[in-house]
Amino acid sequence: MDVAAAAGVSKSLVSLALRGDHGVSAATSARILDAAERLGYRSNTLARGLVQGRTMLLGVLLTDLANPYHTEVVxxxxxxxxERGFTVLLAHGRRDRARLARQLDALLxxxxxxxVVxxxxxxxxxxxxAARRVPVVMVGRPETPAPGVxxxxxxDRAGAEAAVRHLAELGHERIAHLAGSGRxxxxxxxxxxxxxxxxxxxxxxxxxRGVGGGSDHGTDSGTGGAxxxxxxxxxxxxxxxxxVFATNDLAALAVLDRAHEAGRPAPGGVSVVGYDNTSLAETVRPRLTSVDQPRLVMGRLATGLLLERLGGRVEDRHEVLTPDLVVRASTAPPRPR
Amino acid sequence: MDVAAAAGVSKSLVSLALRGDHGVSAATSARILDAAERLGYRSNTLARGLVQGRTMLLGVLLTDLANPYHTEVVxxxxxxxxERGFTVLLAHGRRDRARLARQLDALLxxxxxxxVVxxxxxxxxxxxxAARRVPVVMVGRPETPAPGVxxxxxxDRAGAEAAVRHLAELGHERIAHLAGSGRxxxxxxxxxxxxxxxxxxxxxxxxxRGVGGGSDHGTDSGTGGAxxxxxxxxxxxxxxxxxVFATNDLAALAVLDRAHEAGRPAPGGVSVVGYDNTSLAETVRPRLTSVDQPRLVMGRLATGLLLERLGGRVEDRHEVLTPDLVVRASTAPPRPR
DNA sequence: AAACGAATCTGGAACGTTCCAGATTCGGGT
DNA sequence: ACCCGAATCTGGAACGTTCCAGATTCGTTT
Known part of the structure; x- marks a missing residue:
């Protein structure tokens, strides 16, 4: 460590000083910090992690960077x-199981x-x-994927209920559902x-009515595409x-479009509710009423669970949060006949 | 290394076997791989990086995860x-200079x-x-930010030209521009x-006409917001x-909206071209004609430049790619009077 | 003046890997 | 039987940090 030489002290003391240990005299500490600054020194996370056994790094494994739903959780x-002094690293798996496994491996x-997955x-x-080596928390999956996770x-049931009740309260009775793939x-x-x-x-x-054949292992939500x-x-x-209550915002957009073409545009012709409250909901006209998952809170909660595990908890936990309905312009009372 | 013990060989040989060195006999190699598999062993990137001096990791620093423009570059x-055997790690800086610097530091x-920034x-x-320690490539900035980068x-000029020429070829003469912030x-x-x-x-x-006061250090593209x-x-x-040629898709969306409300919806009432060809361009009605940056290619090129630097290049390089115009439904010949 | 204890500092071990120099084994040519 | 080289394997050094046990200094108490 050349900082040690420059400051004329031992490497141990440099280590102490840089970590702000109070057992270092003010004068020496200043000298060391100064030397470090001058030499553009940065400590090496690798070496530290090696000896300490922990890195203060949290990995986030993403399937889909482009998905705004994911990014808010992140x-x-x-x-x-x-807030707890951890650094977050993202690994991007794409929609590819093999890649996903590789990226998870890289994090480990x-x-x-x-x-956090x-x-x-x-x-x-x-x-x-993975869970056998480090705590793993999964966000966004309704059932428990594996023991230890x-x-x-x-x-989702509560979200659907909120959507349907909202429509019913507006006076609708003929409320249809556009379903998703079988995920x-x-x-x-x-x-x-x-x-x-x-x-x-x-x-x-x-x-x-649903998209796709309902095959559970379809290649994508909405097999068969747009x-x-x-x-x-x-x-x-x-x-x-x-x-219409649609299974997600993209599906709701399709309904909005077809309704427009069929000469009964929302909300007068037909009311439409989406799910996920993506940025789409804000940009589409009319702006889309949509069920909003508390994504930020979900992300925070995931980190909390992780730290609890690090703190020693051993039993699995499964948190379920209730989503909110965000009412916008795509829903209105039915047109009187 | 318990794998060594389990297979009854030295740690050095385990290292060789796992890396597929040909100087290891087939029988021993099989025994070692088997033991490693059984014990769920994964090599430790930290330790390897420490001794080798390189990690085969590439860092990507992002301002804005939610920006689809960025994600495709990634x-x-x-x-x-x-393709070259590197693993990519993402660090997310958000729109916050201090955080950005911290995340860059974490990568270093x-x-x-x-x-890649x-x-x-x-x-x-x-x-x-940062560039003094490792190669740094910046994507999406038209001018050179710092020596060594x-x-x-x-x-952008060529993109604007393509947009304006397209409109002119359709027969438009009164072509206006909705400008952005002063970035x-x-x-x-x-x-x-x-x-x-x-x-x-x-x-x-x-x-x-432009948004914002043109202050170069505005808090965001489009100061003052929507x-x-x-x-x-x-x-x-x-x-x-x-x-109208708008400086980006969001601005184009605003034009689309106001035109609709003013009773001259695109493309009949007014033709609109955006820039960046974000997912917005596909979802908005009418679908937006937009200038498309070759984002995937830009990302690949960035990696290429990085590897060239690792290979020893010392002089700075600045690559400029020509964007394409994607014509959709928001542009048409002007309505004859 | 001696002894003590707190404050400050140091040297080497350890972390898990790769690298290097060399040790061991083995088959074959003389 | 002896030697040689190739094939196979081993032990320790090294990477940059933290940790620990202990060394040194220095002011204070007795």
Whole structure:
């Protein structure tokens, strides 16, 4: 360590001084800090991690950088982590299981102190293996993926219920649902829709159309892509509903479009509610009423769970948060006949 | 190393075997790999980095995770990096200079072999300091920020020219420009607009309105936020243009909105061109004609420059790529009077 | 003046890997 | 039987830090 030489002290003392240990005299400390500054010295996380056994690094594994849903969760993770002195590193897996596993591996090899997985993609066994080495928290998956893995999720059934009740309170009865692929989240939303319709005595009006064949292991949410979504939206509108609850904002956008083309634009022609409250909801016209997951809070909570694990907790925890409905311009009372 | 014990060999041989060195007999190699597998062993990047002096890690510093412009560049960086066996780590600075500097520091302390900065935010002196330790490439900034830092940018003037020429070829003459804040990119686009108008003999029709006061160090692109953008768009439309070239897609969206409200919706009432070809361009109605930066290529190029530096290049390089115009539904010939 | 204790500093071990120089084994040519 | 070289394997040094046990200094108490 050349800083030690420059300041004329031992490397041990440099280490102490830079960490602000109070057992170093003020004069010496100043001399050391000055030398470090002059030499542009930065401590080496690698070496420190090696000897200390922990790195104060938190890894975040993402499937999809471009997904604004994910990025806000990341912000929550970051805020909470930084408050506790951790540094957050992101690894980007893309929509590719093998890559995802590789990136997770890379994080583990860096000896991160914990991993937050913002994605429902990784395979359970990969997660379980990771969880054997460091705490792992998964955000956004409604069921528990693997033993040893904590989860934070939003309550999809409650979100669906809020959407349907909002429409019912506006006076709608013929409320249809545009379902998603068979992934867990969309399944739960559909179940919530059906249940609420039943509870409101509207079971007779229950109408569902979905994109994709419902294959659980489809390549993407909305297998078949935009075309399939548009077709399903058109079909659904053909059944003559006065309101549609869509499984996500993209699906809601498809409904908005088809409704516009069919000459009954929202909200007068048909009311539309989306899910996830992505930036889309703000940019689309009319602005979209959408169910909002408390993403920032979910991220913070994930970090909290991670730190609890580091603190010694051993039993698994699964947190479920209730989403809020954000009412915008795409919903209104039904047009009187 | 317990794998060594389990396989009954020295730690050195384990190291060789795991790296696939051919000087290890097939039988022993199999025994070692088997033991490693059984024990769930992963090599420690920290220790390796310490002794080798390089980590095969590439750091990417981002200002804004939620910005789809940035994320596609990141994909390009990743693709190219992985082809060469590097692992990419992302650090997220947010729109905060201090945080950005801290995150950059964190990357450097991890001994990454190079850094790609996808942002025009970091202060030159911070970049210069980083560049003294490892290669640094900056993506998306039109001018060179600091000596020792390579850059990759799109040619904003050429992009503006393509947009204006497209409108002129459709038959427009009264082509106005909705300018951005005074950041370098928007200044270059405005300059390109003015120049092309002159070259086409349309100088007399040059009309510019901008958001924000033009303060270069504004807090954000579009200081004053959406409100200011809307107001500027309304003012611009009041001057009676038949076409508008907007400095980015968000600004274009504002024009689209105001035009709709003013009873002359695009493309019949007024033609609109945006810049950046964000996902907005695809979701908005009518779909937006927009100038597209070759983001994937820019990312790949950035990685290439980084590796060239690692290979020993010493002189700075500044690559400028020409953007493409993507024509969609928001532009059409002017309505005959 | 001796003894003590607090304050300040130091030297080497340790972390998990790679690298290097060399040790051991083995088959084959003389 | 002997030697040689190739193939295979080993032990310790090194990387840059922290940690620990102890060394040194110095003011204070007895």
């Amino acid at each position: 912000s929550g993770v970051e805020e909470a982590a930084e 090899q860096l000896n991160v102190d914990g991993v 913002v994605s429902s993609w990784p395979e359970p066994q990969v997660l379980a293996a 904590d989860t934070v999720a939003n309550d 867990p989240a969309s399944r739960a939303r559909e179940a919530g829709y059906r249940e609420t319709m039943r509870n409101l005595g509207l079971a007779a009006h229950t109408t569902v 075309g399939s979504r548009e077709r399903a939206a058109a079909e659904l509108l053909a059944t003559g509903p006065t309101a | 994909s390009g960086v990743e693709e190219a990096a992985e 302390q991890l001994n990454v072999d190079g850094v 996808v942002s025009s935010w970091p202060e030159p002196q911070v970049l210069a300091a 390579d850059t990759v940018a799109n040619d 370098p990119a928007s200044r270059a686009r405005e300059a390109g607009y003015r120049e092309t108008m002159r070259n086409l003999g349309l100088a007399a029709h040059t009309t510019v 409100g200011s953008r809307e107001r500027a768009a309304a003012e611009l439309l009041a001057t009676g243009p038949t076409a």
